[in-house]
Amino acid sequence: MIQYIAPVFIGVLYALLMSLIREPHRRRFNAIMVGGAGAAYLSGGGLDGWEFAFTVVATYVAYRGLESWTFIGIGWLLHTAWDIVHHIKGNPIVPFAHGSSLGCAICDPVIALWCFRGGPSPLRILRKGRPEEPPATALPGSQSARQAAGNG
Structure with a gap:
């Protein structure tokens, strides 16, 4: 049971x-992490040339992740699928840890x-119940600018 709970x-x-x-260093650092995860099986994953093909895809997704949290999430889900393939085949x-790919497949999602x-910062989510958002900037003459000035 612990092998299923610990990865979460x-x-x-x-x-x-x-x-x-x-931020913005958090997003960029995570893009690098997902890129590294994409190459994790290269030295012995046992799937021959497919290891290189997956690494190429993961590298592209990680590159796009430098500017997009969505691509980083996609990268982790791709790695989840690759973990499942390795766990099965x-x-x-x-x-030295037979179930490590399964654990990784549980952790990555x-x-x-x-x-x-x-x-977002999980600590901030717990305090406020919502993810971090950059402060909104109101354009001069916009509805939000008039409300902020008390003229709304």
Whole structure:
């Protein structure tokens, strides 16, 4: 049972630790992380040339993730699928831990969900119940500018 619960906690811990990095660096750092995850099986995943093909796709998605939380989330879901393939047919992500690819396949969607929400600080979500949003800037003469000035 712990092999199914621990990966969820690891995903939550990942999001908590990432919240220590301020934006926009948090998004870019996570793009790099998902790119690295895309190459995790290269040295022994057991799926021959498919390992390179997956790495090419993951690298492209990670590159797009430099400017998009959505692409980072997609990257983690792609890695989830690749973990499942390795759990069933290939070699585990950690060679001495047979169920490590399955654990990774459970952890990665937790991280992906966090990314699809825009990689918010989990601490801020708990305090306010909503993800971080940049302050809105009102255009001169707009409805929000008039309301902010008390003329709305």
